[in-house]
Each structure stands twice: as structure tokens, then as C-alpha cells.
Amino acid sequence: MRYKLLQEGDIQVCVIRHPRTFLSKILTSNSSGWSFPPPHHPLLGWSSCLQAACFFSLSVFWQPTGYMENSISYSAIEDVQLLSWENAPKYCLQLTIPGGTVLLQAANSYLRDQWFHSLQWKKKIYKYKKVLSNPGRWEVVLKEIRTLVDMALTSPLQDDSIHQAPLEIVSKLLSENNNLTTQDHESIIVAIAPLLENNHPPPDLCEFFCKHCRERPRSMVVIEVFTPVVQRILKHNMDFGKCPRLRLFTQEYILALNELNAGMEVVKKFIHSMHGPTGQCPHPRVLPNLVAVCLAAIYSCYEEFINSRDNSPSLKEIRNGCQQQCDRKPNLPLRLLHTSPDLVSQEATLTESRLKPVIVTSNDIHVEVERNNTANQKLTANVGNDSEPNLIDCLMVSPTCSTMSIELSAQADRILGCYVEILKMLSDYDDWRPALASLLQPIPFPKEALAHEKFTKELKYVIQRFAEDPRQEVHSCLLSVRAGKDGWFQLYSPGGVACDDDGELFASMVHILMGSCYKTKKFLLSLAENKLGPCMLLALRGNQTMVEILCLMLEYNIIDNNDTQLQIISTLESTDVGKRMYEQLCDRQRELKELQRKGGPTRLTLPSKSTDADLARLLSSGSFGNLENLSLAFTNVTSACAEHLIKLPSLKQLNLWSTQFGDAGLRLLSEHLTMLQVLNLCETPVTDAGLLALSSMKSLCSLNMNSTKLSADTYEDLKAKLPNLKEVDVRYTEAW
Numbered sequence: 001m002r003y004k005l006l007q008e009g010d011i012q013v014c015v016i017r018h019p020r021t022f023l024s025k026i027l028t029s030n031s032s033g034w035s036f037p038p039p040h041h042p043l044l045g046w047s048s049c050l051q052a053a054c055f056f057s058l059s060v061f062w063q064p065t066g067y068m069e070n071s072i073s074y075s076a077i078e079d080v081q082l083l084s085w086e087n088a089p090k091y092c093l094q095l096t097i098p099g100g101t102v103l104l105q106a107a108n109s110y111l112r113d114q115w116f117h118s119l120q121w122k123k124k125i126y127k128y129k130k131v132l133s134n135p136g137r138w139e140v141v142l143k144e145i146r147t148l149v150d151m152a153l154t155s156p157l158q159d160d161s162i163h164q165a166p167l168e169i170v171s172k173l174l175s176e177n178n179n180l181t182t183q184d185h186e187s188i189i190v191a192i193a194p195l196l197e198n199n200h201p202p203p204d205l206c207e208f209f210c211k212h213c214r215e216r217p218r219s220m221v222v223i224e225v226f227t228p229v230v231q232r233i234l235k236h237n238m239d240f241g242k243c244p245r246l247r248l249f250t251q252e253y254i255l256a257l258n259e260l261n262a263g264m265e266v267v268k269k270f271i272h273s274m275h276g277p278t279g280q281c282p283h284p285r286v287l288p289n290l291v292a293v294c295l296a297a298i299y300s301c302y303e304e305f306i307n308s309r310d311n312s313p314s315l316k317e318i319r320n321g322c323q324q325q326c327d328r329k330p331n332l333p334l335r336l337l338h339t340s341p342d343l344v345s346q347e348a349t350l351t352e353s354r355l356k357p358v359i360v361t362s363n364d365i366h367v368e369v370e371r372n373n374t375a376n377q378k379l380t381a382n383v384g385n386d387s388e389p390n391l392i393d394c395l396m397v398s399p400t401c402s403t404m405s406i407e408l409s410a411q412a413d414r415i416l417g418c419y420v421e422i423l424k425m426l427s428d429y430d431d432w433r434p435a436l437a438s439l440l441q442p443i444p445f446p447k448e449a450l451a452h453e454k455f456t457k458e459l460k461y462v463i464q465r466f467a468e469d470p471r472q473e474v475h476s477c478l479l480s481v482r483a484g485k486d487g488w489f490q491l492y493s494p495g496g497v498a499c500d501d502d503g504e505l506f507a508s509m510v511h512i513l514m515g516s517c518y519k520t521k522k523f524l525l526s527l528a529e530n531k532l533g534p535c536m537l538l539a540l541r542g543n544q545t546m547v548e549i550l551c552l553m554l555e556y557n558i559i560d561n562n563d564t565q566l567q568i569i570s571t572l573e574s575t576d577v578g579k580r581m582y583e584q585l586c587d588r589q590r591e592l593k594e595l596q597r598k599g600g601p602t603r604l605t606l607p608s609k610s611t612d613a614d615l616a617r618l619l620s621s622g623s624f625g626n627l628e629n630l631s632l633a634f635t636n637v638t639s640a641c642a643e644h645l646i647k648l649p650s651l652k653q654l655n656l657w658s659t660q661f662g663d664a665g666l667r668l669l670s671e672h673l674t675m676l677q678v679l680n681l682c683e684t685p686v687t688d689a690g691l692l693a694l695s696s697m698k699s700l701c702s703l704n705m706n707s708t709k710l711s712a713d714t715y716e717d718l719k720a721k722l723p724n725l726k727e728v729d730v731r732y733t734e735a736w
Contacts, residue, residue: 072095072097072102074119074122074123074126075126076097076098077095077096077097077119077123078096078097078098079094079095079096080093080094080095080096080116080119080120080123081093081094081096082094082112082116083103090109091105091106091107091108091109091111091112092104092105092106092112093105093106093112093115093116093119095119113156117155117156117157118157121155121157121162124151125165125169128144128148128166128169129169131144132144132145132148132169132170132173133172133173135173135177138180138184141173142184142187142188142191145166145170145188145191145192146191148166148169148170149166149191149192149194149195151166152165152166152195153194153195160199163195163198163199164199164202166192166195167192167195167196167199167201167202167205168202170188170192170205171201171202171203171204171205171208172204174188174204174205174208175204175207175208182215182216185208185212185216186212186219186221189209189212189221189225190221190225193225196225196228196229196232197228197232198232200232200233200236200237200243200246201229201246201249203243203245206245206246206248206249207245209226209229209249209252209253210245210248210249210252213226213249213252213253213255213256214252214255214256217255217256217257217259217260218256218259218260222253222256222257226253226256227253227270230249230250230253230254231273231274233246233249233250233289234250234274234283234285234286234289234290235274235283235285235286236285237285237289238285240289240292240293240296247289247292247293247296248296250289250293251293251296251297254267254270254293254418254419254422255297255414255415255418257270258414258418264418264421267418267421267422267425268425271290271422271425271426274286274290275429275432279430279431280431281429281431281432287426287432287435287436287439288435288439290422290426291423291426291436291439291440293419294419294420294422294423295444295445297415297418297419298415298416298419298420298445298449298455299445299446299449300412300415301408301412301413301415301416301449302408302446302448302449302452305406305446305448306446306448406448406451406452406453406454416454416455417458420455420458420459421458423436423459423462424458424461424462427461427462427465427466428465433465433466433469433471433474434471434473434474436462437466437469437473437474437475437477437478438473438477440462440477440488441477441481441487441488442481442485443486443487443488443491450491450497450498451497453500456491456492456497456498456500457500459498460492460498460500460501460505463478463488463492463505463509464505464508466478466488467505467508467509467512468508468512469512470512470515470516472516475509475512475513475516476513476516478509478513479513488509489506489509489513490530492505492506492509493506493509493531493534494506494531494533494534494537495531495533495534503534503537503538503543506531506534506538507538507543507545507546510527510535510545510546510549511545514545514548514549516664520667520668520671521556521558521671521672522671524549524552524553524556524558525558527549527553528553528558528559532564535549535550536550536567536568536571539571539572539575539578540571540574540575542575542576542577542578544577547572547575547577547578547581548581550568550571550572550578551572551581551582551584551585553568554568554569554585555585555588555589569582591620592647594622594623595619595620595622595623595624595625595647595648596623596624596625596647596648596649597623597625598623598625598626599622599623599625599626600622600623600624600625600626600627601624601626601627602626602627602628602629603627603628603629603630603631604624604627604629604630604631605630605631605633606618606631606632606635606637607635608633608634608635609634609635609636610632610635610636610637611635611636611637612636612637612638612640612641612644615632615635615637615641615644616641616644619644619647619648624648625649625650626650627648627650627651628650628651628652628653629651629652629653630645630648630651630653630654630655631655632654632655632656632659632661633655633656633657633658633659633680634657634658634659635659636659636660637656637659637660637661638659638660638661638662638665639660639661639662639663639664639665639666639668640665641661641665642661642664642665642666642668642669643668645665645669645673646668646669646671646672646673648673651673651675651676652675652676652677652678653676653677653678653679654669654673654676654678654679654680655680656679656680656681656684657680657681657682657683657684657704658682658683658684659684660684660685661681661684661685661686662684662685662686662690663686663687663689663690663691663693664690665690666681666686666690666691666693666694667690667693669697670693670694670695670696670697671696673697674696674697674698674699675699676697676699676700677699677700677701677702678700678701678702678703679694679697679700679702679703679704680704681703681704681705681708682704682705682706682707682708682729683706683707683708684708685708685709686705686708686709687708687709688709688710688711688713688714691705691708691710691714691718692714692717692718694718694722695717695718695721695722697722698722698723698724699724700722700724700725701724701725701726701727702725702726702727702728703718703722703725703727703728703729704728704729705728705729705730705733705735706729706730706731706732706733707731707732707733708733709733709734710730710733710734710735711733711734711735712734712735714735715730715733715735716735
């Protein structure tokens, strides 16, 4: 039977001592032991002689009512015995203390046995604390540790402290004795291994394990003993912030695996064992814990840079290539120096300029700053200004910052390589990729790492995996986590601090974002303002995605400046794919003008079972400039038809009841049909993600969201942001 270890407040002990004079105290101790009144005593019977209930202190017995005058410590208990007599109360315990004994009576056998085992446990723990606090021969100490472990494993008590107490005793022993041999280390680790199967090691023990991993990474103890311990930490730890030494131990363990002959193959097998053989990892805490370990390890590689941050440039300075040496202290051990890029006039030809690399040493770290062979000109005006840069200016998209090469120490370089490789492994698991992308979206790396060419080059694989994933929750994490902060999309775009491939990864990111739900005015406007040059250069090289981007900018009237529009048209006409797509754009524009010409019906209802193609064919057959009411109810149209709906300038009422129109279509409608007054989304697959976009349609008076995935919070948000909304149907939703 298993028992709970008694804690403070569990038992209250009332013991009444009875001297020979038989007065108020009915039990007392003397040199010969206890004297008991007979059960038939006229004054007191057994039932009133012995009383016990409800208080048990970790260190003392005490009675607030005053029956016991002095407390009894656990160390004073010499023996604990179970007692029973015929015709007498059962469930009694006898405690032998110096000068006498104490008798306790419990209410039942379970409570008595719980008291008995708890007292025995505390008594033995005090004994081992005393023995191991003054170690003599280590052979005897090791034997005592094994006995202590066996006692913990065989104890009928069921409590976390049963296994934690021996671990803390051993931890204290190791922290106070630093002269142990390697063999002693391994013997102690093997002896306490059974206790670690279901318990985290204490902080001091973690330090001891870290030391062993660093000094003997090839020891079999690392594989046989530490592996299940680290696996348990990764599966069950909830917050490394509360126990940072567990994170440090996990970090050192993985580095020890990397030191084995197979190296990263062993680490890869370990990561696979943590994920499991199935397509879905059954342990939700494994990935966040692994990422936390990786981030901490990568941070440690740049710790000396971070400590010298007062004298190092900001990421913005690195990106923009600004030279601000005058604001920095010249005598710090580490200085990151930059040279401003030469400005090249529009008419001048580009000439090669070379600068001898400058190496600044700081202990094991060297910083090498070298300038690009090709000087670059900075764009002097944003899109939409009166003085637009010419085509050559727009195509000057090479980074304007100096290339910074950071050379780490050999140890830091190994750590960096190991943990960046682990991030790559994590990105290869489909079920982990969404959570990994979300964890890395805020760019949780120090700016020194982002300025390190080797780091960004290796991490590029992870970003590429995000860009290739068709799931929106993955590739949407490429964008910044909030406005005004750079995301991976900005860092790996031409001109970004991490770009080293002339925009290939940038084109992949734009392609996947445009293919999901980011074909919006806001996204295109952001590209036009910040990345028009890279888009034009890649389009000039025949990249089809960038050609499509430029055509959409023209189609949605993103570019207001005539000179810039002419530059984009010249870029499109310089390639076969661009010329073909521009001609298609011109045809669509002519059809659009014909479609939007005043005339035609004011009301239109499509037959049931109509498709997106049917709607497009119908709208292309004549002018619909007067169309105000369009019903697509019970048709098979999807979000794809939104591209045709946004070209109806007079549309005020739209019925999408029981269609497959989804969130992507709603986002597009909310950007273009701002004058829409009535919208029916009953029984459509729209969710909060799309419904929130309706908050920009201030003219909405009637909105039917019956039988959609509308939440109560989104409903309240829409009511607050749509002042003209008068009729709302939210039946059969969470907000109902």
C-alpha cells in the first residue's frame, strides 16, 4: 500500500502524561518506561488516556493546547514501534526518546501506518544527512548513497520529496567536495540514476552533470544515464526561466553528443527520438524547450559582442552602412568599424573600389570589416514623391551596408554550428514547423548574430523551409510580428542585412505570400514603398512572380507617379514573360473600362450551381456599371470570384448565402468595395480571420453571419467598428 508523506499541518498530537499520583496528566515517562492505568480504572479508561489527531510538524511534535510542554525533534527519536494489546485501543505508535517514550493513537490502521512510515523516513533522512555531511572513505560514502537510493525506491510513501531529498543530499555532498576523481563522479552518477527517472535533478546536481559533460563527453554515462534524464526534462519542463540550470545541462548534454564519433548523426537520432516515429509528436513541450536551448546556446556564442554593445553599431546602422565612429568610445576592446559607401552619380559608370580588410582582435574573437567590391547608390526618394529615381536607380538593389565577417573562437563556432543545425532539423518536421515559425517570427536572436554572415547563411535553410510551406500559419510568420519591426521577409530581401543571393529567397517568399491571402493593396503598397527596386530587377531577370507583382501594382493603381509607371512598363516589356503579362493586363483594363461603363442592369442573380468561371464569363459579356444588387446565393463560387467582384464600382448589396466564399475573398472585398451596404454570408466557411477585415467597410448597414464560425469577441469588435450597422444575424454562432 502507498502512503502520503505527512507534511506540516497534517497531524495534531495530544498526549496526556499520567504520573503515579494519577492527577491531571494520565501518562508519564520514567526510567522504567510507561505506566498505564488499567482499562477498568474508575477515573479514566483507555479511550481517554490516549488521544491523537491532526498536527504533524516537519521538525517537532507540539500541541497548542499545552498538553506537551516541550517539542520533540526528529533527531531525538531513537526508535518507532507499532503497538497493540488485547482489549485495548488499536492503532498505536510508541516513540522512544531520551528519558522515556511517547505513545500515539491513530484513528485507523492506514493513518497509523502513514505516521509510522513517515517517522521512519524522517529519522533515516536525518541519519544520512549526518553521515554524508562528514564523508570519510569514498567507498563507504558510495555504499551509503546506494543504501539511501534503495530506501527511497522501496519506501511505501508516495511524495515528490521522497526522491528529491536524497538528490539534494547528494547534490550538497558533491558541491562541498571538489576533489573527487572521475571514477568517483561516474560511480555516484550511476548510483543515483534510478532516482532521476521520475525527478528533475536539483540545481547543484545540474552543475555537476554539466561539468561531467564538458570534461568527459565520450563517457558512457552521458549516453546511458543522462539521455533519459534530458528526455524527461524536454518532455515535462514548463519554464526554463525558473530552472535555468536544467536548460544549461540540456545544452551541455547535446554538445557532448556532438563530440562523439558520429557527431551530428547522434544529435539527429536524439532529436528524432524526442519527436517520435509518428507524424505527430505526442509531447507538446519538446519543441519549445528545444528552441529555448538553441536560442540560449546561440546567444552565448555572441556574448562577448553583446558585452561590448556600447561600442558596436546597431542593426539599423549595420543595415544602412552608417559610420558613427565619433559617438563611440575608442578604447573598448571590441570595435566594429564601418566605411560609408561611395555615392555614384546616375551618369557615371560603376567602378570597382577595394578596401583592405581591417581586423580588430578581442581575445578569441576577430571582427573583419570589408567593403563590397561594387559601390551602390542609395535611392533618394520614396515611391509617390515628385522626384522619382530613374530606372537605373531603381535597379541598384545590392546591399548598401558593408559586409561584416565575424570570426568566432573555435569553441563558439562549434556551438553555433551544432545548434543552427538543430534548428534545421526541427524545420524538417511538418508538425513542428508551424510552432517553430511562430517562435522564430519575433527574430529572437541578438543583432550581432544577424550581422554574422555565417549565421544568416546557415539559418537561410530554415527560412526557406518556411517559404516553401503552403500553410498560411507557417509562411505568414515570415512577415514582421508587428508594424515598425523588421521580419525575416525584410532581412532576407535584397538590401537586407542577411541577403546573399540576389533576391532568390525574396522571390520565393513573395511567391508564397502572394499565393495565399496577401494579394492585397496593403502588401503591394509595402513592396512599392520599400522593395520596388528589387522587384524591378528580378522582373528584368525574368522572374515570373515579380512580373506579376509589377502588373498588379499597375492594375490596382498602387503607383501614382507617371515616371515610375513608365519605368515599370519598360521593365515589363524587356522580357518575353513580362511583355505577355503586360499585354494581358492591357486587355483586362480595356474589358474593365467596358465593364464599368454606365449602363446594364441594376440587379443580377446567378443560377444555382454557377461557378467562378460562369461569373467571369457573364461579367465580361457587357457593361455592368449600374449593377447595385448581385445575388450569388446557392452557387459554387469561391473566394476566387472576388477579383471580379471588386471591379463593380456601384455594387451595394451582395448575397453569398451558402457558397464557398472564404476569408481570402473577404479580405479583398474589404479593401475595394468600401461602399457595400448589405452583405449576406450565411452558411459560408468564413472565420474570424476574414470577418475581422470587414471592420474597414464603414458603409455596412446589414450583415448576415448566420451559421458561420463567428466568435463572440469578433462580433463585439465588429459592432464597435461599424457605426452604421443596424441589422445583424448571428444565429447558430458562438456569438448567438
